[in-house]
Every structure is written in C-alpha cells, then in structure tokens.
Amino acid sequence: MxxxxxxxxxxxxxxxxxxxxxxxxxxxxxxxxxxxxxxxxxxxxxxxxxxxxxxxxxxxxxxxxxxxxxxxxxxxxxxxxxxxxxxxxxxxESDSKTMEEVVVVAYGTQKKSAFTGSAAVVKSGDITKVQVTSAVDALKNKVSGVQMTQSSGDPGSSSGILIRGIGSINAGGSPLYVVDGSPFDGDIKSINPQDIESMTVLKDAASAALYGARGANGVIIITTKAGRADRGTITVDAKWGSKSRAIPDYDYITDPAAYYEMYYKGLYNYAVSPDGKGMKPEKAYIWANKNLTNSSSFGLGYNVYTYPANEKLIGTDGKLNPNATLGRMVTGKDGQQYWLQPDNWIDAIYSNALRQEYSATAVGNTDKSTFYGSVNYLQDDGITVASDYRRFTGRLKADYQINDWLRIGGNMNYSHYSTHYANGGNGDSGDSGNMFAFTRIAPIYPLYLRDGNKNIMRHDASGLEAYDYGDNTSTGLGLLRPFLSGSNALSDNRVNLDFADGNTFNGVATVDVRFLKDLTFRSVNSVYLNESRGKGTTNPWFGLYATEKGSVSVQHSRSWSYNYQQVLNWKPVFGLHDFDFMVGHEYYRFTSTSLNGTKTNMFDFDYSELSGAVVTKNTNSSSGFYNTEGWFGRVNYSYDNKYFGEVSYRRDASSRFHPNHRWGNFWSLGGAWLISKESWFNAPWVDELKFKASYGAQGNDNIGAFRYTNTYSIVPSDNAVATVKRSRGNEKISWEKQGMFNVGFDFSFFRQRLSGSIVYFDRSTKDMLAFFSLPITFGWAGYYDNIGDMSNRGLEVELFGDIIRTRDFKWGAHLNLTTYKNKITRIADANKTMWADGAPGYQSGRYFYGEGQSMYTFYLKKYAGVDPETGKALYWQDKYKKNAAGEFELDKNGQPIVEERVKVENTEKATYHLCGTSLPDVYGGFGTNFAWKGFDFSIDFGYQLGGQVYDDNYAAAMNHNRGSAMHVDLYKAWSPENKGSNIPRVQHQDQYTNASSDRWLTSASYFSLQNINLGYTLPAKLTRKYGVSKVRIYAVGDNLWLWSKRKGLDPRQSINGGVSNVLYSNIRTISGGITVTF
Incomplete structure (x- = not known):
C-alpha cells in the first residue's frame, strides 16, 4: 500500500x-x-x-x-x-525585394540579383485567378516577349505560343517545357493548373543555352507545388460557370426580306450591265425576279415567302412585296406538303454551356519529410453540339531526408481525359463536313424539314429531327440549296461520333547527395507515358457517308519518353568571391507507336467497333523515335554580391541528323553589375539597379525525322509492292543555329513601390532549316537544307507598381509591352526565284519570303478603288519603261523599271506588290488589383497595335455569292446616287469585284478585357470558430470582351494574319467559386 x-x-x-x-x-x-x-x-x-x-x-x-x-x-x-x-x-523583415527573389533556371535556381539573363515568373496566385484548361494560357498578356494565339474555342484546345519572335521559316517554333527539372513532351493540359507553384519563362539564350537542342525557341519551366516545412493544410476549391460565344458574327444581313432585296439588286445590275445581259430596266426587272428563287445558275433555290400568284416577290423599287408573308407551303417531289420557313442556324449551332471544376489538395510534413497530394476533376462542355472535354488528375509529391547527406524525392502525376470533337472539316467554308461553315449561310434557308402542319418532322432510324440537306435527292422536298448543297453538318455532328480518351502518367525521381559542405550531386530521372484511343463513326442514313451504310474508324497510339540527368555542383566561397561550378550529363529518348483502321457497312450503328463493320477500307501502323544526348557545364561567379558573371557550354547530339553531323556546340556568356551597391551611388529613392548583358548560341533540330536520307511511300501495284518517292535526303543538313544578344536594366524604386525591367534583344538565326522544292522532273518533291538567315530585334518593358500598401488597403498595377522587327536577312540563291519591289526571294501562297523582308509579308495586287462612272472595282497595274528599241529598261537587279501606274478593271493585268506584314508593331498587357478588408479585385487587359490580317470572312461576305451570307457594308456600295463609294456596285458574276488584293487587309490591332476576378475572404475570427483556416468566395470571368477593327474579327487567331469564322468560336467563361482551407 x-x-x-x-x-x-x-x-x-x-x-x-x-x-x-x-x-x-x-x-x-x-x-x-x-x-x-x-x-x-x-x-x-x-x-x-x-x-x-x-x-x-x-x-x-x-x-x-x-x-x-x-x-x-x-x-x-x-x-x-x-x-x-x-x-x-x-x-x-520582408524577403520579397525584387532582386532577392529566387529564379528557377536550367538545372537549378539563382538569386535574381545574380541572374544575368532575361526571365519572367508567373506565380500560382496569378495562375489560379484564371479559368484555363492548359496552365500555359495563364501567360496571356502577362509576360513581355510572349505572343499567344487561340485559333479555336474547342474544349481542350490549346494556345499557340512564340517567345521573342519567329526563329525559322519551316522548323518548329514552340518552346521547350520543363516540369520539375525534367523536359516534358506531354500535353500541358494533363497538369492541373492548381498544382503549379510557378511558371518561369526563360527568354534569352544565356538562360536557355544549357538546354541545348531543344531550348532554341525559349523555355517554360513549370515548378509544381511541394509540401511545406512549417505546417499542414487541406484546401478544397470548387467553381461552376457558364460558357458562351465570345466573338460575335460579322455584321451579316440577317433579315430574310433584306437578303432577298440585296440579292435581287445583284441580279438586276447584272441584267442591265453591258457585260452582263445588257437588258432594258423593264426586262431586267422581270428577269431578276424570275431567277431570284429558282434553281438555275443564278437563283437561290428557295422561296420562303407567300405572295399573290400574279405578283412578284420584289417590286420595281427593289423592295419586298408588301403583300408577302414569311413562310410558304410547297409540294415536294414526293407529293407531300412541306412548310418552308427560315431557321436561325447560329442559334442551333451555338448555345451556352457548363464548366465546372473541383480540386482538393493536402500538404503536410514531418521532421524529415514533406508531401503534397491533389486531385482535380474538370468538366468542360462545349458551346456546340458534340463537343466536350473531361479530365481527372491526381498528383503525389514527396521528399525524405534519409540522413544529413542524402535526400530522395518522388513526383507522380496521373491524368485521364476524354473528349468529343465537333467536326470542323478542313476549316473551309466550302467543306460540306464543316458545321461552322453554316455561320455563313444566307438567312433564308430552313434547317429542318417541316410537314404541312408546320411541325418539325422526325427521322425514325436516328431518333432525331429531320434535317434539310438542301439537295433534290436525299429527301422528298426536292429543293436545291446552292450553298453547301447536300450537306447538313449540324445533323451529321449530332449523329456522327468523333471521340478520344486517354491516360497519361508522368513520374520524376530525384536523388540529392551532399558529399562535402559545398559539393552536391543531383540525379533527376523521369518517364512520361501517353496512351490514347480515338474512335470516329459516320452515320448510315444521311449526309456525306450515307452511301457506305456507315463507317467506323479506330485509332490507338502510345508514346514513351525518358529523361536522365546527372548534375554535380560545387559552390565554394573565398572571401568576397562566390563560385558555382556545375557539370552534367543528360540523355533523352522518345518512342511512339500507332495503329489505326477504317471499315464501312456497319451492322449496327450503336456498335461502333471495327468488328461491327464488314468492308475494310484501310489499316495502318507506324512507329517513331527521337534521341538526344548532351554534356554540359556552367560557372557562375559573384564578387561582393555586386559583380556577376556566368559562362555555360553544352555539346548536344540529335538523331534527326546524319551521324556525321549530329553533334553541335552551344554556349553562353553573361554578366551583371549591381550599380546600386556601389559606395559612390547615392540615390536614396533607388532600392536596386542592375545592368545586365549576355550572349548565347543555341541549336534547333525541330524538322521531323529522317530528313537526311531518302524516304519512300510503299503502295500496292497490281497486288505487288511498289515504292513512290517522297522526299530526297540531304545528309549535310545540321543544326539551325540561333544566337541572341540581350542587354538591359532591372530596377526597383521607392521602397519597392515601382519595379521592373527594360531589355533590348537581338535574336539571329543562321542556316535556317527550310524545305527546298525541286522541279517535278526530279521525281522528288524536294529536300530540307540549311538555306537562310533571319533576325528578330526588339525591346521589352515590364513595370510593376505597388502603389498603396496599408493595413486595410492595397493597390497594385502592372504593364508590359514588346516591340520587335523580324527580318529575313538571307535566302539561298536557289530559292531566289523572283524579285518583288526590289527584294529577291520566293512566293508561297499570299506571302513573299524575301531578303530584307519580314516573315508573313503579304504579296498581293493593290486595290485602286471604284470607277465613279461604272461602279467597277479597279486595281493598280505597273507600266514599265522601254527604250527606243521597244525593249524594257532594267535596274541594277535586272528588273524592269516602272514608268507609271495605271488603274485597270481586269485583275489579271494588275501587278503584285509587297503589302506589309501580319506581325504587330507593339503588343502586351496591363492590369490592376485592389484589396480592402477581405475584398480583393483584379482586372487584366491585352492589346496589340499594328500588323495586318487578311480577312477572308469579310471578303466572302462582300461578294454576290449564291446562298451565302452578305455583309451590311454592301448597303454602302456604289450606285448612281452614291458614286463616291469605295465599294464596287453589287453585281452577280462580277469576277473582279472580290479578287484577292490588299482590299481585304485589315488592321490586326485589338484591345481585350482578358480577366476579372472578384473575391471576398471571410473574417478569420468567424471561420476559426468552425475549425476552418480560410474561406474565400469569388467570381471570375475570362475572355470577356474584344475590340477589333471589324465586328466578328478576332486577330488573335494566328501569327500569320490568317483568320476564319468557320472554326470553333473562341469562348467567354464566367464562373463563381469557393475555396476553403483547413
């Protein structure tokens, strides 16, 4: 006891x-x-x-x-x-001073104060403010020197990206992506944007030279989030929103009556014109009315108005008969009664759609380890029928300190995706499989078949509405639509299948060994797998493939990539001298396989497998590979944290070149001077001021495989094997060499209230890889060679303002701009097939590639206005000077000397000229942000000044084409009462009115409202009562508004000035969401 x-x-x-x-x-x-x-x-x-x-x-x-x-x-x-x-x-104390930030660079990190190159960092806070499927889209208008294009709003589509201009005519221009230290070949969409801690854009060669062969077009380094050493958290984010069409239609004539009137005007003018029918007005009136709605080579094929039998649809005043009423009963060729009325095709194609996304992340740590885990689900429905994108991602990232000298880490990301594609055909308005081509259909045509009771008819086999295919064979109606006759791609997209799904896996393993205090070794080993399966069917009842009783196509592909890095670092310090020595080796291998087949005559349309069809159309399989290997080294030096130097070297080999020419040498040299640290520098308002300069040389091998050897196509010939020449090999082709000079200032003023950078760059390309065409008699289409040089010179400015910083209120702003000039400095003599305005080069499509000229320089005939007496379109023709013997006088280049320019109607006599470039003079973005008592607000804009686009959409709508949309600007066309117009008179079959010329070049300038984000964070005193660390409720809008030179025109679709409204429209997204942190 x-x-x-x-x-x-x-x-x-x-x-x-x-x-x-x-x-x-x-x-x-x-x-x-x-x-x-x-x-x-x-x-x-x-x-x-x-x-x-x-x-x-x-x-x-x-x-x-x-x-x-x-x-x-x-x-x-x-x-x-x-x-x-x-x-x-x-x-x-704050550690966010601009120059003390850490920048992620090739194979490591550097203090921004010691960094001699040019890089821009977009952090997770900016990435999560926007609604993007691909994280790279968060860079739009945020980073100087970065141009982005968006040609389609199709769910799951990605933007194109260029860094510091165009580096080549034919070789690829996409940047290299590096994820957590390892080059990444996969689709960036497989990475959940909310998993990303930062994206660093390396823009100059000194920053990217260590990536050798693959970094010539810039590098985007993506660093994913990791576990924190201070505490653990769980964060859940959910957002729901609506998507809609961001770009409106062109100003088409949408009223059926107005359309008939305008079309009648073109027929009437043709009838009275001396180069048309040459009729008197009375006969022209009768003839135009007779041909207005018939199925002749002049008519629209459909009349959707009812009016008295003894009257005409259009009166002598050119206006619709006041007794006419919309809608008409007709007897089809099958004897049935059909009701005709026009439908709104645009409303049928486009509608609002749902976007919803859910994410959950967990972050934790122990005394020796940290971990980060996340899951994400995205449902991104399309704004058209038969289009959507689904994605699930999961990530697990962890590291463990085994002992004082050994640390290991792992990072795994899995993604499953599925998508339905809306058929855009070939993106051509004349492609009958292109659903979006119907944005150009006249507002007089029915979309559906209606019976005598005005009800939409049904197609029993498909279970869908009965659609009007606009031909006289597939339905009993028997009317012929001249525009996309025999097609109803909206119907086809509802019943045909175009589907793909797949799985991706990315794994990265790291080992860090510390031998001595300043000597470390790091091994990074990664693997990436992308496996996808695609399936497409065409229905057996109507449309383009009905005669084949349906078809099914199946495709399977798999690709693997492996990357192995070994890097040794030594960072000794000797007094005021800091060194960072690094040497390393890298090996990369990519392999791919694919298998596909197509069969027709399906047994059952609901069974969409190859085994469910009986007639084999084709089968095919392929495989490919690509290898690179490199040895590299870098030395960084700092004296007194005031003077900085950097030297790097890499020797790289690529399997895309002949074994005798595979190795290339790439290097860089850079320096920086922190002026503000000098004892004699006395400017209290200057926090930090740094001067930097660098030069680097890189290589580009992005031309595809086996260009160094002859390639052939294997084809059947009388049941035997035959070969057909494809491209001729050139074993001498080698690296496209790119050099870049970079000089500028980084600065921070007024206690970090104003910071930024001003940088000049000169990017030059030598021995451009380009395709050299051969005469047809050679049997080869041509071959690749190093045949040209190019330069891009420009200025980048980035400004960040931390304008107000108090306890309750914060206000910041940012601005960036880029201006550059691109120039082709050399064209191989063999490719100088012509001269244009004093420049030697060659023509390709609408462009002229010539020495001294910019890429995408338009080569067109020049519009000279309208003949005020006849209303005919006029074009400029050069008249050349002749000597007394009647021979042309030549200039020093052997070209005829222009004596005068005259106006002609016939475009075949007009002269081609250089008409400017599609590349802008200035582009960039700006924005501002506020925070007050729990509320936060940010807004971002994008802009572009200069450059031109060739507006095919407008050109098509300014013509008198049968059954296609017409623009309201035709109301401004020449007439006897409007002789001062610059628009030719409306006349049917005038082959010169809409000829290709600089008339259709339009300014590529634009101004966009890119993003708005408004949020409110609940008071911490309130949320902690319920065990919640933070709750933020927010609303966000993306791609909200665009101003351009013409309604419906979106210059952001391409770099080369090509635009189209017969593609999937870009979208606007508005959502609301909530983020909860425990």
Missing part, C-alpha cells in the same frame, strides 16, 4: 511540474516594411507540432514549455526564431 501511495504522489507531482512548466505566451507580429500587423503569420513551437496563427490584429496566444523557442514565418517574409516570453512583439 505504501509503495502504491509513493507512486501516486510521484505521478501527481510530475504532472503538476509539467503543468507548472507550461507558459502562457501572447504577442503581436509586425511587418518591418509598413509597421502594420501581419495577419495569418504562423507561430510554431520548435521541436513540436504545436503552433498558432495571428488574427486580424496580428495577435497570437498559445501555451509553450518554459524556455521554448518559437519560429515566426509568413509568405514573403524572412522567418525568425525567438525565445518565448510574455507580451512578445516580433518584427518580420
């Missing part, structure tokens, strides 16, 4: 001692920068998992063991360790 009592008293006193050893600590955390409380700072008891966060007043309280050490930390501030005491006042 005594023993038990002794034990009890011992435990009691021990417990009391522990309790008495606990100290109640209170305090406040203050920012040294503005002397304001730090809200949400984390206070951790070192050696334990205990901790707390500061409230809205920056205050905290917690119980700690006597003599405990506390660590205070907050994002953007330097952590501080302080011994616990009553009534503490802890001041945290």
């Amino acid at each position: 005594k023993k038990r009592l002794t034990m009890f008293l011992a435990c009691l006193f021990l417990s009391l001692g522990v309790a008495m050893a606990q100290t109640h600590v209170t305090g406040v955390v203050i920012s040294a920068e503005d002397n304001q409380p730090v809200i949400g700072a984390f206070v951790k008891v070192l050696g334990t998992t205990d901790g707390a966060q500061t409230d809205l007043d920056g205050k905290f309280e917690l119980k700690v063991p006597a003599g405990a050490m506390l660590e205070f930390s907050y994002v953007g501030m330097t952590p501080k360790k302080v011994k616990a005491a009553p009534n503490m006042r802890v001041v945290l």
Whole structure:
C-alpha cells in the first residue's frame, strides 16, 4: 500500500511540474516594411507540432514549455526564431525585394540579383485567378516577349505560343517545357493548373543555352507545388460557370426580306450591265425576279415567302412585296406538303454551356519529410453540339531526408481525359463536313424539314429531327440549296461520333547527395507515358457517308519518353568571391507507336467497333523515335554580391541528323553589375539597379525525322509492292543555329513601390532549316537544307507598381509591352526565284519570303478603288519603261523599271506588290488589383497595335455569292446616287469585284478585357470558430470582351494574319467559386 501511495504522489507531482512548466505566451507580429500587423503569420513551437496563427490584429496566444523557442514565418517574409516570453512583439523583415527573389533556371535556381539573363515568373496566385484548361494560357498578356494565339474555342484546345519572335521559316517554333527539372513532351493540359507553384519563362539564350537542342525557341519551366516545412493544410476549391460565344458574327444581313432585296439588286445590275445581259430596266426587272428563287445558275433555290400568284416577290423599287408573308407551303417531289420557313442556324449551332471544376489538395510534413497530394476533376462542355472535354488528375509529391547527406524525392502525376470533337472539316467554308461553315449561310434557308402542319418532322432510324440537306435527292422536298448543297453538318455532328480518351502518367525521381559542405550531386530521372484511343463513326442514313451504310474508324497510339540527368555542383566561397561550378550529363529518348483502321457497312450503328463493320477500307501502323544526348557545364561567379558573371557550354547530339553531323556546340556568356551597391551611388529613392548583358548560341533540330536520307511511300501495284518517292535526303543538313544578344536594366524604386525591367534583344538565326522544292522532273518533291538567315530585334518593358500598401488597403498595377522587327536577312540563291519591289526571294501562297523582308509579308495586287462612272472595282497595274528599241529598261537587279501606274478593271493585268506584314508593331498587357478588408479585385487587359490580317470572312461576305451570307457594308456600295463609294456596285458574276488584293487587309490591332476576378475572404475570427483556416468566395470571368477593327474579327487567331469564322468560336467563361482551407 505504501509503495502504491509513493507512486501516486510521484505521478501527481510530475504532472503538476509539467503543468507548472507550461507558459502562457501572447504577442503581436509586425511587418518591418509598413509597421502594420501581419495577419495569418504562423507561430510554431520548435521541436513540436504545436503552433498558432495571428488574427486580424496580428495577435497570437498559445501555451509553450518554459524556455521554448518559437519560429515566426509568413509568405514573403524572412522567418525568425525567438525565445518565448510574455507580451512578445516580433518584427518580420520582408524577403520579397525584387532582386532577392529566387529564379528557377536550367538545372537549378539563382538569386535574381545574380541572374544575368532575361526571365519572367508567373506565380500560382496569378495562375489560379484564371479559368484555363492548359496552365500555359495563364501567360496571356502577362509576360513581355510572349505572343499567344487561340485559333479555336474547342474544349481542350490549346494556345499557340512564340517567345521573342519567329526563329525559322519551316522548323518548329514552340518552346521547350520543363516540369520539375525534367523536359516534358506531354500535353500541358494533363497538369492541373492548381498544382503549379510557378511558371518561369526563360527568354534569352544565356538562360536557355544549357538546354541545348531543344531550348532554341525559349523555355517554360513549370515548378509544381511541394509540401511545406512549417505546417499542414487541406484546401478544397470548387467553381461552376457558364460558357458562351465570345466573338460575335460579322455584321451579316440577317433579315430574310433584306437578303432577298440585296440579292435581287445583284441580279438586276447584272441584267442591265453591258457585260452582263445588257437588258432594258423593264426586262431586267422581270428577269431578276424570275431567277431570284429558282434553281438555275443564278437563283437561290428557295422561296420562303407567300405572295399573290400574279405578283412578284420584289417590286420595281427593289423592295419586298408588301403583300408577302414569311413562310410558304410547297409540294415536294414526293407529293407531300412541306412548310418552308427560315431557321436561325447560329442559334442551333451555338448555345451556352457548363464548366465546372473541383480540386482538393493536402500538404503536410514531418521532421524529415514533406508531401503534397491533389486531385482535380474538370468538366468542360462545349458551346456546340458534340463537343466536350473531361479530365481527372491526381498528383503525389514527396521528399525524405534519409540522413544529413542524402535526400530522395518522388513526383507522380496521373491524368485521364476524354473528349468529343465537333467536326470542323478542313476549316473551309466550302467543306460540306464543316458545321461552322453554316455561320455563313444566307438567312433564308430552313434547317429542318417541316410537314404541312408546320411541325418539325422526325427521322425514325436516328431518333432525331429531320434535317434539310438542301439537295433534290436525299429527301422528298426536292429543293436545291446552292450553298453547301447536300450537306447538313449540324445533323451529321449530332449523329456522327468523333471521340478520344486517354491516360497519361508522368513520374520524376530525384536523388540529392551532399558529399562535402559545398559539393552536391543531383540525379533527376523521369518517364512520361501517353496512351490514347480515338474512335470516329459516320452515320448510315444521311449526309456525306450515307452511301457506305456507315463507317467506323479506330485509332490507338502510345508514346514513351525518358529523361536522365546527372548534375554535380560545387559552390565554394573565398572571401568576397562566390563560385558555382556545375557539370552534367543528360540523355533523352522518345518512342511512339500507332495503329489505326477504317471499315464501312456497319451492322449496327450503336456498335461502333471495327468488328461491327464488314468492308475494310484501310489499316495502318507506324512507329517513331527521337534521341538526344548532351554534356554540359556552367560557372557562375559573384564578387561582393555586386559583380556577376556566368559562362555555360553544352555539346548536344540529335538523331534527326546524319551521324556525321549530329553533334553541335552551344554556349553562353553573361554578366551583371549591381550599380546600386556601389559606395559612390547615392540615390536614396533607388532600392536596386542592375545592368545586365549576355550572349548565347543555341541549336534547333525541330524538322521531323529522317530528313537526311531518302524516304519512300510503299503502295500496292497490281497486288505487288511498289515504292513512290517522297522526299530526297540531304545528309549535310545540321543544326539551325540561333544566337541572341540581350542587354538591359532591372530596377526597383521607392521602397519597392515601382519595379521592373527594360531589355533590348537581338535574336539571329543562321542556316535556317527550310524545305527546298525541286522541279517535278526530279521525281522528288524536294529536300530540307540549311538555306537562310533571319533576325528578330526588339525591346521589352515590364513595370510593376505597388502603389498603396496599408493595413486595410492595397493597390497594385502592372504593364508590359514588346516591340520587335523580324527580318529575313538571307535566302539561298536557289530559292531566289523572283524579285518583288526590289527584294529577291520566293512566293508561297499570299506571302513573299524575301531578303530584307519580314516573315508573313503579304504579296498581293493593290486595290485602286471604284470607277465613279461604272461602279467597277479597279486595281493598280505597273507600266514599265522601254527604250527606243521597244525593249524594257532594267535596274541594277535586272528588273524592269516602272514608268507609271495605271488603274485597270481586269485583275489579271494588275501587278503584285509587297503589302506589309501580319506581325504587330507593339503588343502586351496591363492590369490592376485592389484589396480592402477581405475584398480583393483584379482586372487584366491585352492589346496589340499594328500588323495586318487578311480577312477572308469579310471578303466572302462582300461578294454576290449564291446562298451565302452578305455583309451590311454592301448597303454602302456604289450606285448612281452614291458614286463616291469605295465599294464596287453589287453585281452577280462580277469576277473582279472580290479578287484577292490588299482590299481585304485589315488592321490586326485589338484591345481585350482578358480577366476579372472578384473575391471576398471571410473574417478569420468567424471561420476559426468552425475549425476552418480560410474561406474565400469569388467570381471570375475570362475572355470577356474584344475590340477589333471589324465586328466578328478576332486577330488573335494566328501569327500569320490568317483568320476564319468557320472554326470553333473562341469562348467567354464566367464562373463563381469557393475555396476553403483547413
């Protein structure tokens, strides 16, 4: 009993001692920068998992063991360790000074103050503000030197991207993506944007030279989020929104009556014109009315108005008969009664759609490890029928400190996706399989077949509405539509299938070994798998493939890529001299296989497999590979953290070249001077000022495989095997060499209130890889060779303003602009097939590629206006000077000398000229953001000035084509009462009115409202009562508004000035969401 009592008293006193050893600590955390409380700072008891966060007043309280050490930390501030005491006042210093930020570079990181190149960083806060399927789209209008295009709004589509201009005529221009240190071949859409901590754009050669062969067009380094060493959190985010068409139609004539009137005018003018029928007005009136709606080579084929039998649809005044009423009953060729009325095809093609996305992340740590895990689901419905995108992603990232000298890490990402594609055909308005071509259909045609009771008829076999195919064979109606006759692609897209799904996996394993204090080794090994299966069917009842009783196509592809890196770093310090030596080796391999087949005569349309059809049309399989290997090294030097230097070298080999020409040498040299650290520099308003300059040389091998050897197509010939020449090999082709000079200033003024950079760059390409055409007599189409040079010279400006910084209110702003000039500096003599306005080169389509000219320089005939007497279109023709003998006089280049220019009607006599480039003079973005008492708001704009687009859409609508849309600008056309017009008179079959010329060149300038984000974070005092760390409710809108030279025109579709409205329209998305952190 005594023993038990002794034990009890011992435990009691021990417990009391522990309790008495606990100290109640209170305090406040203050920012040294503005002397304001730090809200949400984390206070951790070192050696334990205990901790707390500061409230809205920056205050905290917690119980700690006597003599405990506390660590205070907050994002953007330097952590501080302080011994616990009553009534503490802890001041945290900011570590977010512009020049002290860390920049992710090739195979490592660098302090921004020591960085000699040009890079831009977009952080997770900016990425999560926008609704993007591909994280790279978050770069739009955010980074100087980066041009992005969006040709389609199809769910799952991605933007095109160029960094610092165009590097080649034929070789690829896409940048290299590096994810967590390893080059990434996959689809960026497989990465959940909310998993990304930052994206760093390396723009100059000095920054990207160490990536050798694959970094010539710039590098985008994606760093995913990792576990935090201070605390664990769980975050859930959900957003729901609506998508709609962002780009409106062109100003087409949409009223059926107005369309008939305009079309009648063209027929009437043709009838009275001397180069038409040459009729008197009375006969022309009768002839135009007779041919207006018939199925002759002049008529529209459909009359959807009812009017008295003894009257005409259009009166002598050119207006619709006032007795005419919309809608008409007709007897089809099958004897049935059909009701004709026009439908709104655009409303049938486009409608609002749902976008919803859900994410959950977990972040944690132990004393030796950190981990990050996430899942994400995206449902992105299309704004048209038969289009959507689904994606599920999961990521797990962890690292573990095994002992003092060894650390290992793993990072795995899995993605499953599925998508339905709306058939856009070939993107041509004349493609009958293109659903979007019907945006150009006249507003007089029915979309559906209706019976005599005016009800939409049904097609029993498909279970769909009965559609009007506009021909006289597939339905009983028997009317012939001249525009896309025999087609109803909207119907085809509802019943035909175009589907794909797939799985991707990306795994990265790292090993970090510390041999000595300053000597480390790092191994990064990655694997990427992309496996996809596609399926397409065409229905057996109507449309383009009905005669084949349906068809099914199946495709399967698989690709693997492997990357292995070994890097050794030594970072010795000798007094004021800091060194960073790095050497490494990298091996990369990519392999792919594919298998596909097509069969027709399907047994059952619901069974869409090859085994469900009986007639084999084709089968095919292929495989490919691509290897690179490189050895590299870099030396960074810093003296007194004031003078910086960097030298790098890489020797790379590519399997795309002949073994004798596979190796290339690439290097860079850079330096920086932190002027503001000089003792003689006395400008208190300057925080930091740095001058930097660099030059680097890189290679580009992006031309496809086996260009160095002859290639052939294997074809059947009388049941035997035959070969057909494809392309001729050239074993001498080698690296396209790119060099870039970079010079500029980084700066920060007024206690970081204003910061930014100004940089000049000169990017030159030597030995451009281009395709050299051969005469047909050679049997080969041509071959690749290093046959030209090009340059891009420009200026980039980035400004960031931290305008107001108080406890309750913050206001910031940002602006970036880029201006550059592209020039082809050399064309191989063999490709100088012509001269244009004094420049030697060659023509390809609408473009002229010539020495001294920009890429995408338009080569067109020049429009000279309208003949005020006849209303005919006029064009400029050069007349050449002749000598007394009647021979042309030539200039120093051997070209005829122009004596005068005259106006002609016949475009075949007109002269081609250089008509400017599609590339803009200036582009960029700007925006501002506010935060006040829990509310936050940001808005971002994009802009482009200069450049031209060739507006095919407008050209098509300004012509008198049978059954296609016409633009309201035709009301401004020439007439006897409007002889001063610059638009030719409306006349049917005038072959010169809409000829290809610079008349259709339109300014590529635009101004866009890219993003708005508005949020409110609930008070922490409220949320913590329920065990929740943070709750933010928000609304976000993307791609909200666009101004361009013409309604319906979107210059952002391409770099080369090609635009089209017969593609999937770009979209506007408006959503609301909530983010909860535990």
